[in-house]
Amino acid sequence: MTLLIFLRRKLSLTGTKLGCAEGGCGACTVMVSRFNPHHNQIIHHAVNACLAPLCSLHHCAVTTVEGIGSVASKLHPVQERIAKAHGSQCGFCTPGIVMSMYALLRNSPQPSMQDMEEAFQGNLCRCTGYRPILEGYKTFAKEGGCCRSRRKGNGCCLTTSTHSGQQLFDPSEFMPLDPTQEIIFPPELISLGKQPPRSLRFIGERVLWIQPSSLNELLELKAVYPAAKLVVGNTEVGIEMKFKNLLYPVILAPAYIQELSSIQYTENGIEFGASVTLTMLGKKLHEEVNKLPNYRTEVFQAILEQLRWFAGQQIRNVAAIGGNIMTASPISDLNPVFMAAGCKLTLTSKEGKRALQMDDKFFSGYRKTALKPEEILLSIEIPYTKKGQYFSAFKQSTRKEDDIATITCGMNVVFQQGSNIVKDIKLSYGGIAPTTVLATATCNRLIGRWGEELMEDACSSLAEEMTLSPSAPGGMVTYRRTLAISLFFKFYLTVQHKLHLSVEDVKPNYASAIELFHVDSPTSVQLYQAVPPGQSTDDMVGRPIMHLSALKQATGEAVYCDDIPQYENGLYLALVTSTKAHAYIKSIETDDAMAVPGVVTFVSAKDLPGSNKTGPAVCDETVFADNKVTCVGHIVGAIVADTQAHAQTAAKAVKISYEEIQPVIITIQDAITNQSFYQPVRTIEKGDLAKGFHESDNILEGEIHIGGQDHFYLETNCTLAVPQGEDGEMELFVSTQSASKTQALVAKALGVPASHIVCRVKRMGGGFGGKESRSTILSTVVAVAAHKVKRPVRCMLDRDEDMLVSGGRHPFFGRYKVGFKKNGKVMALDVTYYSNVGNSMDLSLSIMERALFHMDNCYNIPHIRGTGYMCKTNLPSNTAFRGFGGPQGMMVSESWISDVALCCGVPAEQVREINLYKQGEYTPFNQCLDQFTIDRCWKECVNISDFHQRKARVELQHRWTKRGLSIVPTKFGISFTAIFLNQAGALVHLYTDGSVLLTHGGTEMGQGLHTKMIQVASKTLGIPTSKIHISETSTNTVPNTSPTAASASSDLNGMAVYNACQTLLQRLDPYKARNPKGSWEDWVIHCSSIDSDFRTPDLGYDFETNSGHPFNYFSYGVAVSEVEIDCLTGSHKNLHTSIVMDVGKSLNPALDIGQVEGAFMQGVGLFTLEELRYSPQGYLYTRGPGMYKIPAFGDIPTELKVSLLRDAPNEKAIFSSKAVGEPPLFLAASVFYAIKDAITAARAESGLSGPFRLDSPATPERIRNACEDKFTKLVWTYTPWDVRV
Ligand SMILES: Cc1cc2nc3c(=O)[nH]c(=O)nc-3n(C[C@H](O)[C@H](O)[C@H](O)COP(=O)(O)OP(=O)(O)OC[C@H]3O[C@@H](n4cnc5c(N)ncnc54)[C@H](O)[C@@H]3O)c2cc1C
């Protein structure tokens, strides 16, 4: 059992969250403290509770978020500051981030910014964009920290708001940190720790865990149980048992054995016990590097560089050196360094010790070593280096922070004394073969030589030696081979530079290639308009008030669906899903599953009392697959058991046999070949295309593929269904954006009227569209199970299941033909979109329509035609995702803009500017652009970003690092394009004590909707926000609600709340008139409940006639981004972003800026990082944070400026505001096109010019492959391991 399960299920301490169960998100972070009797010291570490075995915590103190403070008692400053700095939106990541910060402060009460950045490497947040978290916590930092409002007369240094004279938060309000007030380490654990170690045995249902007290006992045990695993950090074994379905019946835990944890100096270096953690290793090596001359510590420095990018802090705190070596992973970050350095390993068994050199014979096969079964690794000696010896290590990964390596290597060269003649050289690579390898043939050819010629020779030799099979797991074959060569080139330049006293130094414009990847600490500016002077202090509209749940989120008191206490007779559900993409189900065998202890039943299509047909818009799918599966991950059935572990074990034991069906259609290209499309094919056309092309000076054609995206809400889908015992009534607690849709579809499946089902939503840990329709399937499955067993049933999907079954953003493929004048003015555009819809329609038609409505982005094209095909494939159904097709539609337009600019030789910003719409012009769907603000946004953005000076600087280029700059506008239509959804309701209860309970149709997923609605109600009623409460969203208070989506929820629900409050005020008028001096409490006695609804007027669009209004209004924005790419590795840094966003008259600038930054960072993920990878058979490889990389703290732009456009009231929405949830996402395309700009410069060095295709996301692989040069030419292309869907 893991610590996390114990905390949540046994102790009901639900503040610690489950986000991934694989150590990749940090939501489960707690602080573990232990007493080290050998150093007489208490050690505090942030640890991932999801991987920490409970048995490993003997004599440890565990501090959870509940232990450091609460709203009910007293907050801890760490909790207060993240909340008040607006660093908590949905709040699901917040307790983990709080605990990472808390553990850091326990070790270092005044940390540096670098300490902080390291502490957060293992924490992810999907909502905030990280900036506000860092801003809040900067106030603890010693340097670069905050003035705490002590700056002379200018407010706080962190929040610049020159227009407003106000701040987003006020650090002077913060409680000071007083380290003397922290909870102490329990003294009894110190006494226990001083006692001689005892051996311990824990006997579980499937595993025997033994903690031996001495090395001898360990060796005896290993002789008795040679197959036993030694577990220290459990960061490998834990993953194997959870995700690879491996079972190790005996586990030996050697963490407390002195010999395995010791660090000793030897003649040649330092010997580290195998159980020394990576944090300890790093600490020791740092000390040595600071103490010894540089030439002695070349290997140490290289290890420190690898550790900088090795997992997150929580993993490094527990993971051991021995675990890394013995796992023998081909992408281990340390093994190539150890191998190239020739480290000495000491092995031991009952028979005695032996020493081995870490060379290419040590790893005997994939995850195999030269150790005998009864042997263990005792220690590793890491050598000092000598004069004339140079060592480097490199790790390249998709995301710099906390990511597994694509290629990782250690490189060691020794020169003959006083010369530049190579005496010995070792190049060791991970990521090229099933084991860590030495490039022996290349090394042999290099002995006795050095210089430019050697480098060229080495590169050709590496190209021959470092080959990979076409189907090599991990894919990226061309890239990996190019990297092997490029990294050697970096090493060559680095050594050349170090040798420069004796030989020629590297050319100045090559120097950047030897710099280590480093990102400066971020800085930021937020600009917004203050409320007008004289606005009543009770009127909270327009003020940056904190998300009203933020404090509870920071203390772990906020309740999410899976935090609801377990019912005494409650059961757990685990899904059984298809492993085939397209097949008939021949049989389902459940005997083995039913034999697992605690299993109650198997649920399948046979158990539905109502209809198995379901679907949010079209009923074209089933709750459970019925005789046929149409994707991997199709839900076939579910197991219900007494615990989640039993349910999951049993679900894995269900055997399904299939008969495969052809064709299996996975990619858009497959669908085009097979003409597999859903109907209708939509078209929007305006003008005369033939005329437009005829009037053009140039015509070009191009293509772009835009990859899909997983929602990666930190809280996965979750439902608790509670049968009420009479009339088929059922109460559902769900993490969903669509309470009413859930109610309707569950009622349909159960065969009862909707009135018998209540769906309740307290809050979600993020939604982003992923819980708009797909969540209904899980809820229906759970409800059917609860109905069958007549007991409460719950299911919170594991991250890998969630990613597998729930679909994501649609991948798009755009093909275009564009006609333009010599100056870049576009005359005609014919564009075709293909979206990868998956195995059911879901919301795909509306998504394709929105893509078409955004095919023009902000550009006036006189003659235009857009056509949209929805590809029917054997993938899980794709669905809504922030932007809803709009970003894909606009991304294609920016692709042809970029091509036109490259073709005309005109700067892209100039082409964008001359094509921009003007006020009063009409879109391709004939909607007039009134209140058009893009020109104002553009000018302000150029101004605040110093665009022109930046441009001049960008043009000063190095050979191997290139900078790129881009400015991108966006226009986003606001309204549901399904017209009937543009309505909302609200219900206001008044209680006789004057308190107000507000309910509306929207759900809270972190966007601050409830906070804004309380602001609206407070202003309308003229009472303080403290009198108004929102408890939840439920179908029995406000019925028939629309999903909380399309960015329209503040507009729609805000108007409904406003109308309800107005009606209430009218009813109160006579009582006020009768008692004008009375208080609110006096008046409300006469009135109790008011409900109201609202419908957006004048909406409706007809595709046949291209007439009517699909949108109520548009939101506008512009962004400028600057990046730097490393042409040799494909890595990039986000150096600067300025955003100007028109949000009308902001209801709450803090929440709106939070939405802008959060959406922008999600867009950065979409366009530069996040890549869903499928096998050609439709199997999703990327099923967790280990393989699927969303942006982390280190990805935010070093400089980020966000400005809300001033004086831009919007007469079409509540209190002149505008929708903000989705529109800013597309602005991240500015980063993509800045990268493309930088690649253009790199290609120019190789004599390449003109348009080139760059697909999204611009991952390091794509960037490197696009920067064609002499190294890429040495490598040829293979058929890939994965396919682009
Ligand atoms: C989120 C996450 C991120 C990660 N990031 C990285 C990364 O960036 N780079 C990287 O290289 N790895 C990474 N890893 C892998 C892993 O953390 C490391 O391999 C780690 O060093 C394993 O140490 P451990 O103590 O946790 O191993 P455990 O899981 O405890 O053990 C691993 C294996 O080593 C064996 N073993 C341990 N000690 C001995 C011994 N003394 N003698 C014989 N066998 C022994 C065990 O039997 C077991 O087979 C990551 C893992 C996770 C979960």
Ligand code: FES
């Ligand atoms: S839940 Fe533990 S790291 Fe994600």
Ligand code: FES
């Ligand atoms: S606030 Fe961080 S994940 Fe939602």
